[in-house]
Amino acid sequence: GAGVSQTPSNKVTEKGKYVELRCDPISGHTALYWYRQSLGQGPEFLIYFQGTGAADDSGLPNDRFFAVRPEGSVSTLKIQRTERGDSAVYLCASRGAGETQYFGPGTRLLVL
Amino acid sequence: GEDVEQSLFLSVREGDSSVINCTYTDSSSTYLYWYKQEPGAGLQLLTYIFSNMDMKQDQRLTVLLNKKDKHLSLRIADTQTGDSAIYFCAETPNRDDKIIFGKGTRLHILP
Numbered sequence: 001g002a003g004v005s006q007t008p009s010n011k012v013t014e015k016g017k018y019v020e021l022r023c024d025p026i027s028g029h030t031a032l033y034w035y036r037q038s039l040g041q042g043p044e045f046l047i048y049f050q051g052t053g054a055a056d057d058s059g060l061p062n063d064r065f066f067a068v069r070p071e072g073s074v075s076t077l078k079i080q081r082t083e084r085g086d087s088a089v090y091l092c093a094s095r096g097a098g099e100t101q102y103f104g105p106g107t108r109l110l111v112l
Numbered sequence: 113g114e115d116v117e118q119s120l121f122l123s124v125r126e127g128d129s130s131v132i133n134c135t136y137t138d139s140s141s142t143y144l145y146w147y148k149q150e151p152g153a154g155l156q157l158l159t160y161i162f163s164n165m166d167m168k169q170d171q172r173l174t175v176l177l178n179k180k181d182k183h184l185s186l187r188i189a190d191t192q193t194g195d196s197a198i199y200f201c202a203e204t205p206n207r208d209d210k211i212i213f214g215k216g217t218r219l220h221i222l223p
Contacts, residue, residue: 031208033210033211035211040215041215041216042116042200042202042213042214042215042216043155043200043211043213044213045210045211045212048208048209048210050208055208056209056210059210091154091155095207098207099207100143100145100157100160100207101207101211102157103154103155103157104154105153105154106154
């Protein structure tokens with residue numbers, strides 16, 4: 001079956017702009033996670049949804065970052081007033097009951 | 113806080129065994145993972161081990177866990193050029209929780 005998909009695969013924006021990154025989880029997976037991977041680093045947790053609600057948002061770095069999952073399926077990560085330091089690969093993962101997390105290919109964000 | 117440490121680089125001759133080591137600090141870790149990431153590609157789960165196990169073997173992969181020392185290793189037998197990638201050690205206390213990743217070990221295969 002289809003895996004986790006993320007769009008766009010690449011996004012170039014200018015400092016100060018607003019961006020939205022989309023994640024389509026595996027069908028039926030109730031849990032969805034966002035991670036950020038900076039160059040030369042491992043992925044770092046941002047936020048975890050169980051259904052429509054954020055069960056853990058402790059990894060969001062500041063209030064410029066926000067994520068939603070209004071219908072419990074697709075999720076959007078929103079970044080306001082982007083900064084050069086936000087440049088990274090943003091990874092989404094989903095998980096079904098009793099399973100481990102499956103990762104998508106990521107969105108590579110470059111802030112100029 | 114939780115931390116996962118691993119060496120950054122490893123060079124191995126083709127056909128030899130590769131051993132990638134990792135240490136972690138969270139004593140409540142229950143699931144310990146090895147992920148593989150090839151250039152421009154996503155994270156691929158290679159294998160995982162529960163904290164109540166000390167060894168797991170899957171074809172060319174052997175995972176060893178020393179829970180007392182909080183040390184995890186991944187052995188790749190008969191290393192091939194296709195094994196060239198970054199390998200991430202990771203842990204989580206339970207499946208619901210976030211996964212904590214190390215910085216990754218870049219495995220370079222020498223001809």
